[in-house]
Amino acid sequence: MYVAAGGTGTTDKRLLRGVRTRHIVLRRAVDVASVEGLAGLSFGKLAADTGMSKAGVQTLFKTKEALQLATVGHAREMFVDAVVRPARTATHGVARLRALIEHWIVYAEAPLFEGGCFRVANLADYDSRPGPVRDALFRDQQEWLDLLAGELRHAVAAGEIPDTDPRVTAFLLDAVLCAANTALRVGNTDAIDNIRRIADTLLTAC
C-alpha cells in the first residue's frame, strides 16, 4: 500500500510529513530492535536518535506495542524487498531457492539491519512471551517457511530433488540460515560456506 504524494493542501502535506516521519522512525527502530530486541525500543530513544520530539514520535504510534508491531511490519517489508522480490526473476524450484539463499546471504552478511537478521534476533527473544508481538513475529516466519516449502514442492514436482517432505526441508533450511546469522554476528564467516554446502546437498537430484 503506497500513499499518493500528489496533494498540495495543508492536510495532504501534514499526512505526507507524517508518513515520512513514520518511515524515518521505523527505519531506526528496525536497527535498534535487531541489536537490542523489540523490548529495547522506546519513544525517547527513537526521538533522540532521529532528531524528533518524543511527543511527536509518541503521537505517531500511541503505544509501545503499536510501535513494536509497526517495526515488525517495516522489517518484513525490507526483508521482502531485499530477499524475496529480487529472487522472483528466477524460475520456480531449485533456481528460485538458490536465488533466495544467495540474496539471504547478502542480507545477513552486509547486513541490512545493524544487528543482522531481524527475525532471528527477536523470535528467540519473544518465543516465551505470548502476545500480539510474538504472534506477528511467528506469522512472519511462517510466511517465509511457506515460501520455501512452496518452492521445494516445485522442485520435487520437476524432479529436481528427491521426494522428501517440503515442510521438513524448509524447516531445516531456515534453521541453517538462522544459525548462520548468529555465527556471522561474531565474525564466523565459515557459516556462509556451511550454508552453501548444506544447500548443495539438499538441492541436488540425489
Added chain:
Amino acid sequence: MYVAAGGTGTTDKRLLRGVRTRHIVLRRAVDVASVEGLAGLSFGKLAADTGMSKAGVQTLFKTKEALQLATVGHAREMFVDAVVRPARTATHGVARLRALIEHWIVYAEAPLFEGGCFRVANLADYDSRPGPVRDALFRDQQEWLDLLAGELRHAVAAGEIPDTDPRVTAFLLDAVLCAANTALRVGNTDAIDNIRRIADTLLTAC
C-alpha cells in the same frame, strides 16, 4: 568443582550458606534469563523472587556482569547434567549422537528452563553485543558443536555414516535443535518430529 561440606566452624557454615544461597539465586537467574534474556537479570528482582535481601544477593555477585557470567556457567552445568552426561553410557558415534538428541528433546520439551533452551534464548540476544557475556555464550556453544563434531567423526570412522565434514553436519544438527526449541515455545510440536526425521537422514549409512 565441589565445595566440601564437612566443616563445623562458623567460617565453614558461612561459606556453606554462601554456596547454598548462590545456588538458589543462580537457579532462579537461569529461569529468568531463559525467558527475558540475561539483560533482564537484576539483583532486586532475584532477591524478591528468592526471598533474600537485595544487599545479600549483591554481596554474592558484586556486579551485574559477574552475575550474568555465573548464570551462563550455571546453565551450562545444568545442560551437561541433563543432556551430555546421561548420553555417555551410549557407544561413541551414531548411538551417542542419538542419545544426545533424545536427551536434548526432553531438555527442550519439558523444559528444563522456564523459557526453553538457555543458549538459544541468549545467543541471538547477545550476538550483536561484544563483551565477556557474549564470549561465554559462544564458548559454551562451541563446546557443544565440538562435542557433536567429535561424535560425528567417530561415526564416519566406524563407517556408520557417509564421509561428510563433521563440522558442517554439527552446525546443521545444532541449527535444527535451536530452531525446534523456538518452535516448541509456541507449541509447535511438529518440531520434534522434524528433528527425528532430519537426524534419521543424517545418521544413516547412505
